[in-house]
Amino acid sequence: MLIDRMLPDMDGASVCTKIRQTSDVPVLMLTGKVSSQDLVDGLEAGADEYIKKPFSHVELMARIKAHLRRTKVSTQTNTIKAVGSYQIDAKAKQISFAKHKLKLTKTEYDLLYKLLSYPECVFTREQLFTAVFNYNSDSSDRTVDVHLHNVKRKISAISQSHHGITAIYGVGYKLSLE
Numbered sequence: 233m234l235i236d237r238m239l240p241d242m243d244g245a246s247v248c249t250k251i252r253q254t255s256d257v258p259v260l261m262l263t264g265k266v267s268s269q270d271l272v273d274g275l276e277a278g279a280d281e282y283i284k285k286p287f288s289h290v291e292l293m294a295r296i297k298a299h300l301r302r303t304k305v306s307t308q309t310n311t312i313k314a315v316g317s318y319q320i321d322a323k324a325k326q327i328s329f330a331k332h333k334l335k336l337t338k339t340e341y342d343l344l345y346k347l348l349s350y351p352e353c354v355f356t357r358e359q360l361f362t363a364v365f366n367y368n369s370d371s372s373d374r375t376v377d378v379h380l381h382n383v384k385r386k387i388s389a390i391s392q393s394h395h396g397i398t399a400i401y402g403v404g405y406k407l408s409l410e
Contacts, residue, residue, distance in 0.1 A: 235279070259280050335386065339379050355405055
C-alpha cells in the first residue's frame with residue numbers, strides 16, 4: 233500500500249498505525265519530509281519503507297515488487313489470519329465471521345478476501361471486478377454489487393455484528409473494521 237505522509241485530512245503515519253492494527257500488508261510511505269525524526273516516526277508508525285520525494289518511478293516499482301515477493305512467501309506459510317471479526321483460512325478458502333463459517337461461493341470468497349486483504353482501502357467496482365474475474369469490462373462491474381449484497385446478507389443471517397462492508401457512493405466499496 234502506498235501512503236503519502238502528508239494527506240489533506242490526516243497524517244499518513246496515523247493511517248499507517250491504523251492499518252497495522254489489523255494488517256501486515258506492505259506499506260510504503262511517500263514523503264516530502266526529510267528529517268531523521270520524520271523518517272523514524274514513519275517507520276515507528278509501521279511503514280516498511282520511507283521514500284523521499286522526488287523519487288524514481290522505476291525504483292518505486294522495484295521496491296513494490298520486492299515487498300510483494302516477500303509478502304507472497306509469508307502468506308503461503310501462514311494460512312490463517314485474523315482481520316477484525318473475520319478469520320481467513322486461505323489454504324481452505326474459508327472465511328469466518330464472529331466465529332461462524334460463511335458459506336460463500338468462489339466469487340463471494342474472492343471479493344471478501346480482496347476487501348479483507350486491504351482493510352480501510354477503497355476499491356472501485358472495476359478494480360474488484362478485474363481482481364476477481366481477471367479481465368476488464370465496462371459493462372459488467374455492477375455484478376460486484378450483487379455478489380457483495382449476497383455476502384452482506386449471509387453475514388447478517390448468522391450474526392448481529394456489523395460486517396463492515398461499506399458502499400462508497402459513486403466509487404465502490406471498502407471494508408471498515410470499526
